[in-house]
Amino acid sequence: MITAASGKVSEIASGGEGIEQARNDFPALAQDINGVPIAYLDSAASSQQPECVIDKVAQYQRHDHANVHRGVHTLSHRATEAYEGARDSLVAFINAASRSEVVFTSGTTAAINLVAQSWCRPRLKHGEKILITHLEHHSNIVPWQLVCEQTGAELVVCPIDQRGEIDVGNFLKLMDDRVRMVAVAHVSNALGSILPLEQIVAAAHERDIPVLVDGAQAVPHLQVDVQASGCDFYAFSGHKMFGPTGIGVLYAKESRLDAMPPWQGGGDMILEVRFDGTTYNELPYKFEAGTPNISGAVGLGAAVEYLRALGMQNVERHEVALLQYMVEKLSTIDDIRLVGTARNKASVQSFMLGKIHPHDLGTILDHQGVAIRTGHHCAMPVMDFFGISGTARASLALYNNRQDVDRLADALISAREVFA
Amino acid sequence: MSSDMDDLRDLYRELILDHAKSPRHFGKLEDATHVAEGINPLCGDKLQMYFSVDENNKISDARFEGSGCAISVASASLLTETVIGLDTERALKFFAAMVSRLSGRADEAQGEDIVEEIDLGKLRALEGVKEYPSRVKCATLAWHALNSALRDIRQPVSTE
Numbered sequence: 001m002i003t004a005a006s007g008k009v010s011e012i013a014s015g016g017e018g019i020e021q022a023r024n025d026f027p028a029l030a031q032d033i034n035g036v037p038i039a040y041l042d043s044a045a046s047s048q049q050p051e052c053v054i055d056k057v058a059q060y061q062r063h064d065h066a067n068v069h070r071g072v073h074t075l076s077h078r079a080t081e082a083y084e085g086a087r088d089s090l091v092a093f094i095n096a097a098s099r100s101e102v103v104f105t106s107g108t109t110a111a112i113n114l115v116a117q118s119w120c121r122p123r124l125k126h127g128e129k130i131l132i133t134h135l136e137h138h139s140n141i142v143p144w145q146l147v148c149e150q151t152g153a154e155l156v157v158c159p160i161d162q163r164g165e166i167d168v169g170n171f172l173k174l175m176d177d178r179v180r181m182v183a184v185a186h187v188s189n190a191l192g193s194i195l196p197l198e199q200i201v202a203a204a205h206e207r208d209i210p211v212l213v214d215g216a217q218a219v220p221h222l223q224v225d226v227q228a229s230g231c232d233f234y235a236f237s238g239h240k241m242f243g244p245t246g247i248g249v250l251y252a253k254e255s256r257l258d259a260m261p262p263w264q265g266g267g268d269m270i271l272e273v274r275f276d277g278t279t280y281n282e283l284p285y286k287f288e289a290g291t292p293n294i295s296g297a298v299g300l301g302a303a304v305e306y307l308r309a310l311g312m313q314n315v316e317r318h319e320v321a322l323l324q325y326m327v328e329k330l331s332t333i334d335d336i337r338l339v340g341t342a343r344n345k346a347s348v349q350s351f352m353l354g355k356i357h358p359h360d361l362g363t364i365l366d367h368q369g370v371a372i373r374t375g376h377h378c379a380m381p382v383m384d385f386f387g388i389s390g391t392a393r394a395s396l397a398l399y400n401n402r403q404d405v406d407r408l409a410d411a412l413i414s415a416r417e418v419f420a
Numbered sequence: 421m422s423s424d425m426d427d428l429r430d431l432y433r434e435l436i437l438d439h440a441k442s443p444r445h446f447g448k449l450e451d452a453t454h455v456a457e458g459i460n461p462l463c464g465d466k467l468q469m470y471f472s473v474d475e476n477n478k479i480s481d482a483r484f485e486g487s488g489c490a491i492s493v494a495s496a497s498l499l500t501e502t503v504i505g506l507d508t509e510r511a512l513k514f515f516a517a518m519v520s521r522l523s524g525r526a527d528e529a530q531g532e533d534i535v536e537e538i539d540l541g542k543l544r545a546l547e548g549v550k551e552y553p554s555r556v557k558c559a560t561l562a563w564h565a566l567n568s569a570l571r572d573i574r575q576p577v578s579t580e
Contacts (some may be wrong), residue, residue, distance in 0.1 A: 356490075357487075357488065357489035357490060358489075359491075359555070359558065360432075360489045360490045360491070363431065363552060363554075363555060364428060375464060376464055383464075389466070389487060390464040418432050
């Protein structure tokens with residue numbers, strides 16, 4: 001058991017052995033579904049929470065809750081410490097330059113909308129462009145479509161190939177002198193492709209174009225260092241990284257945040273309110289209007305400490321091996337078609353099995369305790385590209401093991417029997 | 421197949437699998453008088469339902485096209501077999517009976533009456549979805565489309 005709840009970095013994890021035991025830290029994984037132990041392969045939709053996160057949130061709710069940043073009493077002080085302590089954990093986890101650069105949001109979606117509305121909307125002019133890729137999640141498409149509608153700017157989409165990769169040369173060609181923002185996924189949620197951030201960021205910065213990275217599918221699986229990546233904005237969600245729902249982060253370079261007006265007005269984001277003009281609070285509070293999701297942030301902080309204790313290098317190593325095992329195992333099944341075969345991939349594998357509709361697969365697998373996601377994965381343009389309405393998708397997290405993958409393969413074989 | 425797969429056979433009965441693999445009346449009906457689309461955006465099921473209603477208010481032909489899971493396609497196929505030859509009022513009673521039966525709301529007064537009056541016959545093969553709440557929408561999709569298609573002709577009748 002990793003004792004991340006106490007905020008200490010456990011010694012167990014330093015050697016990497018912690019990973020094999022980590023599954024036992026997740027109470028939801030100890031249950032039976034339809035009479036058999038659960039094989040949870042849907043962490044790309046939402047991950048389970050370890051005991052230390054659940055306990056930390058419960059402890060906060062039971063003993064430490066009050067509003068943050070505004071009381072002189074003991075509980076308010078404790079709540080503020082817990083909330084800001086979580087921010088400190090995140091700063092260290094992603095290697096932000098300072099705590100001013102970590103803004104709590106309700107999730108990745110809110111973080112991207114914040115950048116679209118606060119950075120892009122005041123700046124974009126008619127005929128200017130925002131460049132994205134074809135493999136984005138809807139939450140990294142629609143916020144840009146909205147700001148394009150509002151400003152007359154144009155959304156440019158870099159194509160993908162049959163493997164689910166983008167051609168970097170092509171991407172750079174599309175980055176012409178009218179592009180004002182580049183927004184890309186770090187890891188595709190539907191295909192698993194890892195995008196070449198380094199090249200994209202370097203090329204964009206040569207042209208003074210800011211880069212936003214949708215990191216929702218990367219943070220739970222890869223070691224993310226926002227300073228090393230050089231990106232301007234990096235958005236991610238708590239519930240995909242073993243924390244609660246309704247909490248997420250916008251990382252942004254301080255210089256960018258300084259140049260952005262507040263997106264929402266309200267309490268906590270002000271220094272002084274007068275009817276003839278209001279002074280905004282310092283960073284990051286300028287972007288945290290209203291009472292925040294304090295317990296969510298506290299839970300996310302505990303999840304981050306848990307991951308730091310395990311070591312993201314260990315998590316990554318474990319998952320790379322397991323993904324390879326899963327791809328090999330799935331490839332042996334007759335009539336399977338793997339969707340998303342990028343050479344550099346993380347954590348997910350989409351597939352079709354013969355003519356069986358993904359939804360039927362989902363039901364048959366659930367019947368055998370195997371939880372996967374089926375459908376368009378909030379990436380309809382990706383499905384259109386492959387000429388399908390949806391896929392079945394198995395996604396891995398640090399707590400999965402080879403038995404989970406074997407269970408998936410066995411369940412797929414019996415699905416073929418049902419539809420034989 | 422192992423015994424724990426047996427209750428799965430309650431959902432995927434032979435009749436369902438047969439209609440899913442070889443849907444009846446599949447394709448476009450060129451001279452349709454009533455058309456409706458059924459979309460289940462969550463799963464990507466998309467069905468286009470076509471009906472020809474003659475001067476005696478009888479459904480003379482029914483067809484469908486589109487794509488969906490085994491349950492939604494089988495349900496649409498069985499629907500076409502059921503409603504051809506029925507008058508529209510009777511077909512709508514089947515809609516009400518199917519929705520109340522499959523969604524487990526047969527205890528509602530109106531639903532109960534209709535369920536008692538209508539003999540669902542082979543449509544009972546779809547009753548397995550009751551145990552799978554997330555799949556009820558798949559089974560009722562075509563029936564909701566039938567309802568909205570036929571309501572177009574009922575509307576003028578009710579305003580008279």
